[in-house]
Amino acid sequence: MTGTLVEALEAAKDVDGAVLLPPTSFAAQPGTCVVLRGPNGAGKTTLLRLVAGLTAPTAGTVTLDGVVADERDAATRDAVAALVGPPATYRDLTLRDHLTLVDATWGRDPATCDERVHAALDRWGVTHLDERFPHELSSGQAHLFHLSLTWFRPARLLVLDEPEQRLDDSRRLLLGRLVRERCAEGTTVVMACHDPAVTEAVADAVVDLPDAT
Ligand SMILES: Nc1ncnc2c1ncn2[C@@H]1O[C@H](COP(=O)(O)OP(=O)(O)OP(=O)(O)O)[C@@H](O)[C@H]1O
Numbered sequence: 001m002t003g004t005l006v007e008a009l010e011a012a013k014d015v016d017g018a019v020l021l022p023p024t025s026f027a028a029q030p031g032t033c034v035v036l037r038g039p040n041g042a043g044k045t046t047l048l049r050l051v052a053g054l055t056a057p058t059a060g061t062v063t064l065d066g067v068v069a070d071e072r073d074a075a076t077r078d079a080v081a082a083l084v085g086p087p088a089t090y091r092d093l094t095l096r097d098h099l100t101l102v103d104a105t106w107g108r109d110p111a112t113c114d115e116r117v118h119a120a121l122d123r124w125g126v127t128h129l130d131e132r133f134p135h136e137l138s139s140g141q142a143h144l145f146h147l148s149l150t151w152f153r154p155a156r157l158l159v160l161d162e163p164e165q166r167l168d169d170s171r172r173l174l175l176g177r178l179v180r181e182r183c184a185e186g187t188t189v190v191m192a193c194h195d196p197a198v199t200e201a202v203a204d205a206v207v208d209l210p211d212a213t
Helices: 044-051 074-079 095-105 110-123 139-152 169-184 196-202
Strands: 004-010 024-028 033-037 059-064 080-083 157-161 188-192 205-208
Touching (some): 004 044, 044 188, 059 074, 074 080, 080 139, 139 157, 139 169, 169 188, 169 196
Antiparallel strands (some): 004 024, 004 059
């Protein structure tokens, strides 16, 4: 079995012993997009954190190409790019600097770094903001920057928590196109989404989480 497999999963329980996620199982094949749906508090973010290996389940398993997902494991970090909550950014680095840093982290050729950084910002329509610092962006611009950072690192699995949030209609269409583009390149995408139009545009499969209340 290749791809991302989520089996008989139950997330970590909270301090009162309450289960944060109903029993859930699904498989996401390479090149496909699975969308998690459900009302506020249903457990979408919790499930995404488990899929990305950011949290360990108390029951069940999450495997990526047969290996248990664990962000402390280099194999998971190589495989996964996750945007679940805002990523760490640095007040003293511009958008361009952030991408240049990621580029260097992944050992890419410095001679061609500028081209890749330009293309990464251009993909999300934020090239004109390349000399801004993160705190000089609107919330939607910051989100587009976070998406460009997420897209920039190599990944076989993209994990995205409500990536449509704060985006205007044209950027939601762009998001749909870019998710489909990544799937066509063979990347697996697992994402939570509240927008039916975006879901319709990107989903190969949908996992519905029931209302937890
Ligand atoms: N850090 C935490 N400590 C305790 N309970 C938490 C924590 N984070 C989330 N929960 C609880 O876990 C359950 C699932 O929350 P989660 O954030 O996964 O839902 P969600 O489906 O992503 O919701 P939303 O659509 O509002 O983002 C909720 O009952 C929530 O209150």
